[in-house]
Amino acid sequence: SCRAVIFDLDGVLTDTAIYHFHAWKALADELGIAFTEHDNEQLKGVDRLGSLRWILQKGGLTLSEAEEARLMQQKNAHYLELIDHMTTADLYPGVQQLFAELRQSGIKIGLASASKNAAFVVERLGIAAQFDYIADANQVINSKPDPEVFLLAANGLGVAPEHCIGVEDALAGIEAINRAGMKAIGIGDARVLNGALKVYPTVQALKLNDITEL
Ligand code: G6P
Numbered sequence: 170s171c172r173a174v175i176f177d178l179d180g181v182l183t184d185t186a187i188y189h190f191h192a193w194k195a196l197a198d199e200l201g202i203a204f205t206e207h208d209n210e211q212l213k214g215v216d217r218l219g220s221l222r223w224i225l226q227k228g229g230l231t232l233s234e235a236e237e238a239r240l241m242q243q244k245n246a247h248y249l250e251l252i253d254h255m256t257t258a259d260l261y262p263g264v265q266q267l268f269a270e271l272r273q274s275g276i277k278i279g280l281a282s283a284s285k286n287a288a289f290v291v292e293r294l295g296i297a298a299q300f301d302y303i304a305d306a307n308q309v310i311n312s313k314p315d316p317e318v319f320l321l322a323a324n325g326l327g328v329a330p331e332h333c334i335g336v337e338d339a340l341a342g343i344e345a346i347n348r349a350g351m352k353a354i355g356i357g358d359a360r361v362l363n364g365a366l367k368v369y370p371t372v373q374a375l376k377l378n379d380i381t382e383l
């Protein structure tokens with residue numbers, strides 16, 4: 170039975186995916202590399218360096234580590250500007266209610282994010298205190314689709330992976346959940362999120378029953 174639900178952040182609890190896209194697009198434009206929303210789909214859940222290298226590769230560019238570091242810093246500064254105005258109003262509808270129902274049912278709530286900005290974002294969304302454990306990119310070596318961040322969250326929660334459900338909007342994230350030995354719920358398009366046991370269009374459509382019955 171389910172004892173913990175571990176949520177991804179970007180694209181599951183809030184729409185930061187659009188800001189990541191804008192910031193990468195601005196950088197790609199500057200480098201003269203075409204970058205579309207379709208391309209961005211591949212980058213959801215992929216960490217900062219992995220995302221940069223994906224874009225550089227698309228443009229046939231290989232840069233030094235120092236250049237890569239400079240470009241990541243530039244993208245992140247732009248991203249931070251874009252998310253600076255975020256408030257509790259940016260939390261997706263349905264999240265507060267789902268969290269409250271999970272809590273009432275004694276199911277723990279975790280976060281497993283590939284973002285180094287996760288703590289800042291959950292603080293802005295006003296939900297930081299609702300997590301029993303937060304695992305993010307600052308604490309792991311291997312990023313999604315590696316299961317490390319989900320396993321770290323389960324460990325922090327004190328719940329065995331087989332009693333955890335992971336919730337993700339990205340293909341890399343679904344793979345990470347499956348490799349962690351957890352059950353995967355997708356948020357988004359069922360045709361895209363292969364490997365998820367169930368897919369819901371939004372987190373609001375995901376109900377407590379769906380979780381307890383999975
Ligand atoms: C999430 C997003 C990715 C982003 C990654 C790293 O997984 O889905 O689009 O690249 O986090 O975010 P960061 O805030 O550390 O640059």
Ligand code: MG
Nearest residue numbers: 177179180338
């Ligand atoms: Mg995501």
